[in-house]
Amino acid sequence: MTDSKYQILFNNLEDASLAVGVNCVLFTVTENKLKILITSLHPKLEKLLPGGVILNNETAEAAAHRILKEITGVEDVFLQQFKTFSEPKRFNYQLDPETIKILNINFPYHVKFPERVFSIGYFALINFDQILRTGGVMRENNLWIEFKQLPKLAYDNNLIATEALEALRKELFIKPIGYNLLPEKFTMPELQRIYEIILDKPLTRSNFQRKMLSWGIYERLEERKEGVSHKRPFLYRFNKEKYDRAVKNGISFWI
Amino acid sequence: MTDSKYQILFNNLEDASLAVGVNCVLFTVTENKLKILITSLHPKLEKLLPGGVILNNETAEAAAHRILKEITGVEDVFLQQFKTFSEPKRFNYQLDPETIKILNINFPYHVKFPERVFSIGYFALINFDQILRTGGVMRENNLWIEFKQLPKLAYDNNLIATEALEALRKELFIKPIGYNLLPEKFTMPELQRIYEIILDKPLTRSNFQRKMLSWGIYERLEERKEGVSHKRPFLYRFNKEKYDRAVKNGISFWI
DNA sequence: GAACATTGTATCAATATGATACAATGAAGT
DNA sequence: ACTTCATTGTATCATATTGATACAATGTTC
Numbered sequence: 110m111t112d113s114k115y116q117i118l119f120n121n122l123e124d125a126s127l128a129v130g131v132n133c134v135l136f137t138v139t140e141n142k143l144k145i146l147i148t149s150l151h152p153k154l155e156k157l158l159p160g161g162v163i164l165n166n167e168t169a170e171a172a173a174h175r176i177l178k179e180i181t182g183v184e185d186v187f188l189q190q191f192k193t194f195s196e197p198k199r200f201n202y203q204l205d206p207e208t209i210k211i212l213n214i215n216f217p218y219h220v221k222f223p224e225r226v227f228s229i230g231y232f233a234l235i236n237f238d239q240i241l242r243t244g245g246v247m248r249e250n251n252l253w254i255e256f257k258q259l260p261k262l263a264y265d266n267n268l269i270a271t272e273a274l275e276a277l278r279k280e281l282f283i284k285p286i287g288y289n290l291l292p293e294k295f296t297m298p299e300l301q302r303i304y305e306i307i308l309d310k311p312l313t314r315s316n317f318q319r320k321m322l323s324w325g326i327y328e329r330l331e332e333r334k335e336g337v338s339h340k341r342p343f344l345y346r347f348n349k350e351k352y353d354r355a356v357k358n359g360i361s362f363w364i
Numbered sequence: 365m366t367d368s369k370y371q372i373l374f375n376n377l378e379d380a381s382l383a384v385g386v387n388c389v390l391f392t393v394t395e396n397k398l399k400i401l402i403t404s405l406h407p408k409l410e411k412l413l414p415g416g417v418i419l420n421n422e423t424a425e426a427a428a429h430r431i432l433k434e435i436t437g438v439e440d441v442f443l444q445q446f447k448t449f450s451e452p453k454r455f456n457y458q459l460d461p462e463t464i465k466i467l468n469i470n471f472p473y474h475v476k477f478p479e480r481v482f483s484i485g486y487f488a489l490i491n492f493d494q495i496l497r498t499g500g501v502m503r504e505n506n507l508w509i510e511f512k513q514l515p516k517l518a519y520d521n522n523l524i525a526t527e528a529l530e531a532l533r534k535e536l537f538i539k540p541i542g543y544n545l546l547p548e549k550f551t552m553p554e555l556q557r558i559y560e561i562i563l564d565k566p567l568t569r570s571n572f573q574r575k576m577l578s579w580g581i582y583e584r585l586e587e588r589k590e591g592v593s594h595k596r597p598f599l600y601r602f603n604k605e606k607y608d609r610a611v612k613n614g615i616s617f618w619i
Numbered sequence: 620g621a622a623c624a625t626t627g628t629a630t631c632a633a634t635a636t637g638a639t640a641c642a643a644t645g646a647a648g649t
Numbered sequence: 650a651c652t653t654c655a656t657t658g659t660a661t662c663a664t665a666t667t668g669a670t671a672c673a674a675t676g677t678t679c
Contacts, residue, residue, distance in 0.1 A: 127382050129450075129482050165480070169450035193448040193484050195384075195424035225420070227384050227482070229448050283534070298626075315628075316668060323666095338677035339625040553657075570659075571637060578635095593646035595657040 113213035115150060128223040131173045132160035132230050132266065133188070134273035135181065136307075137253065138290050139237040143306050144253040145270060147262065148180055151211050152250060155263040158270065160228065173231045181251060187234040187289035191276035193227060199265045200226035232273040234289035281307060285326060285362055288347045296334050296342035297321060324362060326351045371469045383478040386428045387415035387485050387521065388443070389528035390436065391562075392508065393545045394492040398561050399508040400525060402517065403435055406466050407505060410518040413525065415483065424484045432488060436506060442489040442544035446531035448482060454520045455481035483520075487528040489544035536562060540581060543602045551589050551597035552576060579615065581606040 135146040147156045159180045163172040170188060178184050202222050237253075254260070259270060280286055287303040288295065297318045305312055321327060328348045333341035390401040402411045414435045418427040428443050457477050492508075509515070514525060535541055542558045543550065552573045560567055576582060583603045588596035 125380070125382060127380060127384065129382065129384060163450065166452050168452065169448065169482075190447060192445060193424065195418065195484065197421050197423065227424075229450065279538070283538075296626090313668065313670095314626085315670085318627080319667090336677090337625080339623075340627075340675040342626055551657090568637065568639095569657085570639085573658080574636090591646085592656080593644095594655050595644040597657055 115212040116214045126224045127227075128162050128225075129169075129227045129229065130160055130162045131169055131176060132158045132194075132228045132269050133173050133177050133233050134158060134230070134270050135177060135183075135186070135233040135235060136256075136273075136277065136290070137235050137237040137240075138303055138306050139253070141302070141306060142255045143257075143274075143309075144237075144255050145259070145273075146181060147252050147254055147259075149250045150208075153211050154208060156252075156260055156266075157263050158266045162226075163229075169229045170231075173229075173233070177233060181240070183235055183240050187286065188231050189233075189276070189280065189286075191230050191232055192272055193229045194265060194269060195227050196265065197225055199228070201264070228269070230269050230273060232277050234277075234286060236290055236292055238292060278308060283362055285321075285324065285347070285352070288327075294330060294332075294344040294346055296344060298342055300345075324355060324360065326355055381479045382482075383417050383480075384424075384482045384484065385415055385417045386424050386431060387413045387449075387483045387524050388428050388432055388488050389413060389485070389525050390432060390438075390441070390488040390490060391511075391528075391532065391545070392490050392492040392495075393558055393561050394508070396557070396561060397510045398512075398529075398564075399492075399510050400514070400528075401436060402507050402509055402514075404505045405463075408466050409463060411507075411515055411521075412518050413521045417481075418484075425486075428484075428486045428488070436495070438490055438495050442541065443486050444488075444531070444535065444541075446485050446487055447527055448484045449520060449524060450482050451520065452480055454483070456519070483524070485524050485528060487532050489532075489541060491545055491547055493547060533563060540576075540579065540602070540607070543582075549585060549587075549599040549601055551599060553597055555600075579610060581610055 137144055137146075146159060148159055149156050159176055161172065161176045161179075163169055164175075167175070169190065173188050174184075174186070177186055177188075200223075204222075256270070256274060259267065261267065262270070277286075281304065287300060287307065290303050291299055298314070300321060301312055301314060301317045304317070326348055327345040328351065330344045330346060332344050334344055335341065392399050392401075401414060403414055404411050414431055416427065416431045416434075418424055419430075422430070424445065425443060429439075429441070432441055432443075433439050455478075459477075511525070511529060514522065516522065517525070532541075536559065542555060542562065545558050546554055553569070555576060556567055556569060556572045559572070581603055582600040583606065585599045585601060587599050589599055590596065
C-alpha cells in the first residue's frame with residue numbers, strides 16, 4: 110500500500126473497454142483577460158482540461174458539475190454542453206513507470222484503461238471573484254491560463270478548448286450569458302468589457318448599452334456603483350422572470 | 365438456428381454494460397410538410413428514430429452516416445451534431461419473449477443489453493426527391509411522418525426529435541442550411557417555402573429574397589425554371605467558395 | 620476649486636427591415 | 650388569338666435599427 114493522495118484516482122477503475130466522460134472549459138475574465146482553468150495530476154505531468162468519467166447514475170451535466178466542484182471547488186457554475194468528441198484514438202492514456210513513480214501510487218497491472226473514451230464537452234462561466242478556494246485533490250495543480258497563451262494540453266484538449274470558445278462566442282449572440290462572468294450586481298461598462306474580451310474586439314459604448322437595455326431583461330437597481338472617480342454608473346441585475354418572458358415571446362438576442 | 369433476417373442485429377452484441385450510440389433525426393420537406401424518418405424493427409414493434417451503436421474504429425459522425433445509409437439507403441446527407449443525451453435510464457431495452465417471437469430470432473440469454481446507452485444526437489437534412497430507395501434491412505418499416513403528427517416513440521426519442529427541431533430552427537438563423545432540403549438547382553420561392561415550413565410561419569416574399577441574395581452565397585444561373593404557368597423564376601445554386609469566403613469575413617446570417 | 624476620467628443620454632446620418640405596389644411572363648382557358 | 654390567372658422580379662417608401670459622435674453630469678484626485 111501507499112499513502113499517496115493520488116491512489117484514490119486509480120482504485121476504482123473498471124475493467125471496461127469503453128468509457129464516457131466530460132470535459133469542462135471553465136472560462137473566467139480577470140485582469141482584462143479571458144482565461145480558462147487547466148489542471149494536471151502533478152506539476153511534472155501534462156496539462157489537462159478538468160474532466161472525468163460519468164458515474165453510473167449520473168447525467169453528463171451532473172458529472173460536469175461534480176467534477177468542477179471536485180477539482181476546483183466551485184459550485185453553481187453556468188454550464189452548457191456544446192459538442193461530444195468521439196475520435197476513436199482521442200484518448201490514449203497509459204500509465205508509464207515514470208508517472209507511477211511521480212504519483213507514488215500502486216498500480217495493479219491487470220487493470221487496463223479504457224481503450225476508448227468519449228468526451229462530452231461543456232463550456233462553463235464563472236465570476237473570478239466568487240471562486241471558492243476549497244477545491245479537491247488537484248487544487249494545487251490548477252492554473253488559470255489566458256486563452257491566447259494556452260500551452261499544449263494532453264490528448265485533444267486543445268481542440269476542445271478551441272471549439273468551446275467558438276461555441277461561447279456563438280452563444281453570446283443568441284443568449285445573454287455574459288453576465289455569468291460578473292457578480293450579481295454589475296454595471297453596463299463592466300458587461301461591455303466582458304463582451305469585448307470574449308469577442309476580442311472593441312464595441313461602441315453607447316450602442317452597446319442601448320442594445321443590452323432594449324432586451325428588457327436587465328433590471329436597473331436604485332444603487333449606483335460606489336468609489337469610482339467619475340460619474341457613478343448604475344448597477345443592474347439579471348432578471349430571470351423577465352428573461353423567461355422574453356424567451357417565451359420569441360426574442361432574438363443579437364449584438 | 366433461424367433464417368430470420370433480424371438475427372444479424374443481435375449476433376454481435378458485446379457483453380458490455382455501457383454503449384455509445386447515435387440517433388439521427390432525418391428531416392425532409394415534401395407535400396408542403398416537414399417530415400422526419402422513423403423506423404422500427406417490425407411493424408408490430410415500437411417506433412424508433414434511426415440509430416445504432418458506434419463501432420470500435422468509427423467516429424460518431426461516421427456512425428451517423430453509416431446508420432442512415434444502412435437503414436434508409438441515403439448517402440451524402442447533411443448532418444449536424446446537436447446534443448448528447450445521457451439520462452442514466454433513458455435506454456431500457458429488454459427483449460421480451462413476445463418480441464423474440466415476432467422477430468423469429470434466436471436470442472442467447474447469457475447476452476445482456478447494455479445497462480446504459482448514451483446517444484449522440486444528429487439532425488440531418490435531405491431532399492426528398494433524391495432519396496435512394498436501396499435501404500438496409502429495415503427499409504420496409506421506414507415511415508416519413510409529419511413532425512406535427514409524431515406518434516409516441518420508444519425511449520426518449522420524442523425528446524430527441526423535439527430538440528433536433530429546435531436546433532435546426534436555431535441553425536437556420538445562423539447558417540444557410542435550408543438549401544440541403546432542395547435539389548442542387550432551386551428557385552428563391554422554393555427556398556422560401558423551406559424556411560416557412562421549418563419555422564411554421566409565413567415570410568414576406570420580397571424581403572426574403574432580398575435577404576437571401578444579400579448574403580451573396582447563392583449564385584444565379586442563366587436558366588430559369590421551366591414549365592410553370594407564370595413568370596419563370598431564376599434558378600440558383602449554393603456556392604461553397606462564396607460561402608467559405610463569407611464565413612471567413614465573419615458574416616452573420618440572419619432572417 | 621480645477622482637472623480628469625467616465626458615465627447617461629441625445630442626436631443624426633447611414634443602413635436594414637417591413638409592407639406594399641406593379642409591370643412582366645408563361646400556361647391554361649375561351 | 651386573345652383573355653385570364655397566378656406568380657415572379659424588382660422598385661418604392663415608411664419605419665426601425667445601427668453606427669458614430671457629441672455633450673452635460675458627476676465623483677475622485679490634485
